[in-house]
Amino acid sequence: MTATHPNDIEFRRVVKRYGAVTAVTGIDLAVPRGAFVALLGPSGCGKTTCLRMIGGFEQPSEGEVLIRGEAMTGVPPYRRPVNMVFQHYALFPHLDVSANVAYGLKQMRPRIETGEIARRVAEALEMVRLDGFGGRRIHELSGGQQQRVALARALVNRPAVLLLDEPLAALDKKLRTAMQIELQSLQRNLGITFVLVTHDQEEALSMSDLVCVMNAGRIVQMATPREIYDRPADLFVADFVGKTNILDASVVASGRARLADGSMVAVAPSDRVGAATVAIRPEAIRLARKAAGDLTGTVTNRIFLGATAEYAVRVPGVGDLLVTADHHATSKSDLIEPGEAVALTFDPGAALVFPARSSA
Amino acid sequence: MAMSAAGKRRAVTGLLVAPAAAWLVVFLVLPFIAIVVFSLGERAPEGGYQPALTLAQYMNLPARAAAFWNTLVLAPIGALACLVVAYPVAYYLAVKADPRWRLLLVSLVVVPFWTSLLVRTYAWMYILGSRGIPNLLTLVGIEDVRLLNTPFAVLVGIVYGYLPLMIMPIYVSLEKLDRRLLEASADLGARPVSTFLGVTLPLSMPGVMTGVALVTILLLGEYLIPQLLGGGKVFFIGNALVDLFLQSRNWPFGSAIAVTLVLVVVVVLLGAMRLAYRVAGTRQVDLV
Numbered sequence: 001m002t003a004t005h006p007n008d009i010e011f012r013r014v015v016k017r018y019g020a021v022t023a024v025t026g027i028d029l030a031v032p033r034g035a036f037v038a039l040l041g042p043s044g045c046g047k048t049t050c051l052r053m054i055g056g057f058e059q060p061s062e063g064e065v066l067i068r069g070e071a072m073t074g075v076p077p078y079r080r081p082v083n084m085v086f087q088h089y090a091l092f093p094h095l096d097v098s099a100n101v102a103y104g105l106k107q108m109r110p111r112i113e114t115g116e117i118a119r120r121v122a123e124a125l126e127m128v129r130l131d132g133f134g135g136r137r138i139h140e141l142s143g144g145q146q147q148r149v150a151l152a153r154a155l156v157n158r159p160a161v162l163l164l165d166e167p168l169a170a171l172d173k174k175l176r177t178a179m180q181i182e183l184q185s186l187q188r189n190l191g192i193t194f195v196l197v198t199h200d201q202e203e204a205l206s207m208s209d210l211v212c213v214m215n216a217g218r219i220v221q222m223a224t225p226r227e228i229y230d231r232p233a234d235l236f237v238a239d240f241v242g243k244t245n246i247l248d249a250s251v252v253a254s255g256r257a258r259l260a261d262g263s264m265v266a267v268a269p270s271d272r273v274g275a276a277t278v279a280i281r282p283e284a285i286r287l288a289r290k291a292a293g294d295l296t297g298t299v300t301n302r303i304f305l306g307a308t309a310e311y312a313v314r315v316p317g318v319g320d321l322l323v324t325a326d327h328h329a330t331s332k333s334d335l336i337e338p339g340e341a342v343a344l345t346f347d348p349g350a351a352l353v354f355p356a357r358s359s360a
Numbered sequence: 361m362a363m364s365a366a367g368k369r370r371a372v373t374g375l376l377v378a379p380a381a382a383w384l385v386v387f388l389v390l391p392f393i394a395i396v397v398f399s400l401g402e403r404a405p406e407g408g409y410q411p412a413l414t415l416a417q418y419m420n421l422p423a424r425a426a427a428f429w430n431t432l433v434l435a436p437i438g439a440l441a442c443l444v445v446a447y448p449v450a451y452y453l454a455v456k457a458d459p460r461w462r463l464l465l466v467s468l469v470v471v472p473f474w475t476s477l478l479v480r481t482y483a484w485m486y487i488l489g490s491r492g493i494p495n496l497l498t499l500v501g502i503e504d505v506r507l508l509n510t511p512f513a514v515l516v517g518i519v520y521g522y523l524p525l526m527i528m529p530i531y532v533s534l535e536k537l538d539r540r541l542l543e544a545s546a547d548l549g550a551r552p553v554s555t556f557l558g559v560t561l562p563l564s565m566p567g568v569m570t571g572v573a574l575v576t577i578l579l580l581g582e583y584l585i586p587q588l589l590g591g592g593k594v595f596f597i598g599n600a601l602v603d604l605f606l607q608s609r610n611w612p613f614g615s616a617i618a619v620t621l622v623l624v625v626v627v628v629l630l631g632a633m634r635l636a637y638r639v640a641g642t643r644q645v646d647l648v
Binding site: 055056057076077078079082083084086088090091092093094103104107108153154157 | 538540541543544545546547548549550551554558559562563
């Protein structure tokens with residue numbers, strides 16, 4: 001194992017076909033050592049297939065997967081230096097918690113001494129805050145506890161890479177948030193590379209260092225969560241990650257675009273001139289209480305969220321826009337009532353210009 | 361009269377259990393008491409039973425030691441031979457077979473049950489008899505092979521006849537097995553053999569236990585296969601009973617053998633259960 005290789009995982013032109021269906025279409029990917037990477041995408045985008053190809057449960061139809069610089073073609077799962085936390089945990093029901101966690105250690109050759117195994121199992125259980133649970137049966141545990149046993153069972157083997165397949169999907173919201181924080185701090189403390197598969201963009205953005213957005217078997221964008229959110233590579237990413245208003249427009253000059261109702265708005269500078277699609281986040285639109293301005297509309301609905309409020313604004317000729325306002329920032333009175341006329345302005349540079357949508 | 365809730369529940373339970381209980385009392389408990397009484401009696405001069413209170417029949421048991429020996433050795437060996445043959449078949453059906461063909465293949469296992477065991481066992485008489493396999497062996501120069509009327513022939517018949525009863529419970533337990541557990545095992549570094557021994561086999565043990573118990577218990581009372589393929593040379597207790605009750609009409613001695621068989625079965629089963637618990641227990645302790 002070349003311990004100095006900078007990337008823990010590499011995909012080289014990886015294609016995966018199931019019969020006539022192509023699940024993964026020629027992917028190149030590099031996961032740097034020690035990173036927390038999220039594979040994010042809608043169901044069927046190929047993210048789980050990618051994870052299973054790293055684990056060795058699927059073989060690429062073309063191309064190759066490398067782990068720490070070594071080609072894994074033909075290497076079975078039990079010879080790969082990675083461990084997986086399965087979606088429904090796949091804990092062994094006939095073994096107790098300790099035996100589940102010890103399972104991987106017992107497979108190691110040369111054999112590890114029994115005392116050493118017991119010590120490491122205890123350590124792993126302590127790490128996931130399950131000390132004292134060693135003698136429990138799996139069915140006696142709650143979902144969150146099973147989740148942590150699955151984590152301990154994988155991490156106790158000190159894998160080069162930990163693979164997580166939608167690990168939090170089965171937990172309720174509060175537990176999920178707690179586990180997100182726990183996973184993140186585990187990853188920081190252990191320095192093990194984590195590859196997480198999720199369809200939950202919030203989960204991907206909040207936990208990982210790098211987000212790899214996938215769609216239809218391709219990687220659409222791989223960047224930091226912030227970049228993904230602020231500089232989405234295309235309309236798909238803009239729409240899939242976070243909330244976005246997508247508007248048809250015509251760019252008249254760099255930084256200036258005309259919307260369908262004829263109003264002019266400030267957009268991010270671009271080389272493109274002519275028909276385009278503009279994407280703008282709800283929090284990058286300012287509302288002002290006056291009927292005059294370039295872009296005007298009527299508030300049709302308001303959802304009060306505490307620190308912010310979400311407004312639906314109907315702009316004749318353009319459509320309904322979603323606007324999030326920090327309610328102290330709006331002028332005069334804090335909250336705008338449904339039915340009020342408002343003027344909308346875009347934060348400079350926040351409206352991103354993409355190629356025009358096809359007629360669909 | 362008003363009935364308390366507990367009383368009502370007891371009455372319902374009683375009604376539900378009554379038919380089975382009545383059946384068991386009439387057809388199991390009463391006959392067994394009769395058999396016990398018979399076993400303490402004497403053979404009437406013209407055959408049958410004549411009242412007495414003697415343990416003479418039990419003293420005479422060693423005369424039929426061979427039947428006990430054959431039954432108590434060949435029944436467990438037969439069950440284990442069945443298990444050895446059945447497990448790979450069940451494993452193939454449940455794990456390896458193409459799901460599209462699985463139902464068809466499973467029904468093929470059951471199809472032999474549509475024909476009488478008698479007919480199928482007769483077929484084996486021919487296959488193992490002098491015009492069957494031994495005849496083919498003479499063609500390649502191997503002379504004087506006797507297969508029919510040997511313990512081997514009885515064992516072959518047992519494995520053949522009881523195989524489906526062993527395959528089905530094992531198949532069911534393997535089919536229920538969560539495939540993700542096998543992936544998890546491989547992911548944790550277990551080679552295929554370790555995965556089989558560490559996950560597949562333990563999780564299919566309920567099916568194995570059921571199959572072995574079912575086949576062993578049925579074999580203890582087996583009559584047909586030793587009669588046809590053992591030819592009076594390899595006989596089971598079942599054959600001894602038929603002989604004593606129907607041919608020599610020594611009912612008390614037959615009864616004594618029957619009672620002894622029941623006692624032996626109870627002792628064997630209790631011992632086996634104890635052993636199974638201990639094995640399960642040590643497995644747990646070992647892994648902690």
